[in-house]
Amino acid sequence: MPGEAHTRWERQGAEFAGALLDPDAALPGCLTSSSGSNDPRRYAVYRNNVTVSLVRAMQSNFPSIVRLLGDEFFTAMAQVYITAHPPRSRLMFEFGSEFPAFLQSFEPVRPYPYLPDVARIEQAWREAFHEADAPLLDAGALIGIAAENLAGLRFATHPATRLVRSKWAAGSIFVANRTGASTDGINAAAGEWVLITRPQFDCQVRILDNASGLFIHKLITGSTLDDAVQAALASETPFDLAENISGLIACGAFTDIKEENQ
């Protein structure tokens, strides 16, 4: 009740909640037990429930980071994160949105500069997993388009499509750790574009070179096909238009096309 003096329950609730994520905070004074004492081991059950459930949510939301750093280190780090950035959303699959930025500044993981981008890919993957369903662009959609209209064509992006650019090999590192494969032989310093799509219910992850990355980046931000092709051709890597277009349609990146003059 804004403006009013705090009620007893507002004061008690603030005290109870305030000590949950702070192990050094004093026990809420409003509690007791059947033995007549305010027993710290009893309140500790709530502290433990909150911490354990949120750490579990972080483990579930960032499995590749867990594998990269090991369970013990991840759990300790997640506890620091939880205290600094407790959830705002009641949906646990949305928990951890500030984790990439947290990793950027968390001193102990400084030797692993690709971690924030791997966490960004985890976020993008999870967003894609829960995004709205939508019909996919038909594989034959381009067949009937007149040649003179191709350059001005625009694509409607599927709601689950996500693109992450990393100056590290974050996509390859993500895939290896999600599939239990070795990261030996991955050059961490080789930059990647990572495309995540969800043609039906399973997310697909594609690692793209710079030309293909720029091409899809242009298309999903509303550029015409011609502008996207020009951006791809201007990059240093070779570019095959037919292969890129059919690949993007096949993986469910789009829902529709729109001709310039429509």
Added chain:
Amino acid sequence: MLHVSKTHEGSHPVQRPAHLLRPRAGAGFKPEHLQAIVDQVPTAAFFEVHAENYMGKGGAPHAQLARLRQSYPLSVHGVGMSIGAPGLLDQLHLQQLKAVVKRYEPSLVSEHLAWSTHEETYLNDLLPVPYTREVLDHVCEHIEEVQSVLNRTILLENPSTYVLFDQCDMSETDFIREIARRTGCGLLLDVNNVFVSATNHGSSPVTYLDDFPLHKVREIHLAGHATDADSFGNPLLIDAHDRPVADDVWALYRYVVSMTGALPTLIEWDNDVPEWPVLVSEMANANAILNQLDAQPLLGRRHAG
């Protein structure tokens, strides 16, 4: 009819009849069980899901639940409404719950007598409320708001607690009875919670049940608990949902249904989830107790409460 009761306050939204759920055992739905569930002849009377897991826009979770819903009635169990919190209800969360209810047309919708938010923070646990007149008014307002937005009555679940508040105006059973009377909500009786709380507070679960408004109960929860001790060596049971239902809880369950008659009964198992046949076996234990009731008349002990 055991499962349809008149509410005395005429203005409350009409509940879809609870008898849409057979008064037999159901299970909490875990996606990893979906194939085993749909491959079998029906073994569950219904499934229950946490509402929050289906508040995303689409994808696999909704496809799985839609498949399950084709074959089974559903109970939607909210864990995040924070009905007991001192602040206002979150309007976005209410609308998200409404969307889940509209999408899946569950037979039952339930929430907890608990809170889980402080200001902007979601604490992801079911925290206890003090049983005072102030909090009673507050909880009733929140339940009425939920029922008004959903346009149906909900069930409220009794909590498992580890602490007591030092200044209370009434017992937990009086508190819950008054909520049900004022708001017209039904009750979800978690028998494991009764056992856990009574043990933790050195009281008798049978005394609790004898004082509980059993005639308002529309669903029962059963789950396993872990055993710990407080600083004085007193038993401290934890509502862990990670193991089979304890023998003491089965005994209390028999006692409850001997008074209420058969009710939809959920086996809750949320952590260290076992293979599907383990849940089938727990459901069979509950059904064996419920089937026995059909063979004998009720004991004539149903409370007027």
